[in-house]
Amino acid sequence: xxxxxxxDRRKAFRRGIVSEYxxxxxxxxxxYRILAMRYRSKAGEIDIIARKGDLVxxxxxxxxxxxxxxxxxxxxxxxxxxxxxSMTWLARQPDAGSLxxxxxxxxxxxxxxxxxxxxxx
Numbered sequence: 597x598x599x600x601x602x603x604d605r606r607k608a609f610r611r612g613i614v615s616e617y618x619x620x621x622x623x624x625x626x627x628y629r630i631l632a633m634r635y636r637s638k639a640g641e642i643d644i645i646a647r648k649g650d651l652v653x654x655x656x657x658x659x660x661x662x663x664x665x666x667x668x669x670x671x672x673x674x675x676x677x678x679x680x681x682s683m684t685w686l687a688r689q690p691d692a693g694s695l696x697x698x699x700x701x702x703x704x705x706x707x708x709x710x711x712x713x714x715x716x717x
Contacts, residue, residue: 615659615704616643622702622710628653637684640677644702645685651696653714654682659704663711666703675699675717 620630628646635642644655656678658666678699686692701716 611659612657616657618704619655619657619702619710620644620646622712623653623655626712632685635681635685637681639680639684642678642681642685645682650694651698652686653698653700654678654685655700655702656716657702657704661705663703663705663713666705666711667701667713667716670701670717 616633620633623644623646624630626648628648630644631647631652632645633643635645642654643657644653646653646655656670656674658669660666660669682697682699686695686697689695698715699717701713703711703713705711
């Protein structure tokens, strides 16, 4: 694979940002409240933190051509970083003891509704 140029990187970055907003809109329509987008800590980054009742979902958004590609794009290292970042976020929540946690993947595909893989890892 040829190295990516600056224009390609910018295009991929923009596609990722747009996909995260599409995913957030989808979650809002499903009754979730968005607590944070692009949450960063020293441990890692979480694309979306969403809450529905006492359930907090840490959502990794993947923009791919198919749902399968999205799921396979979230490897063990990515999962570890998301879990570590979620623990940092959770440590700052006063009601952390009463929350249920879930790690989801939201696949954003071109010209189709997103697919939400609940409790994906």
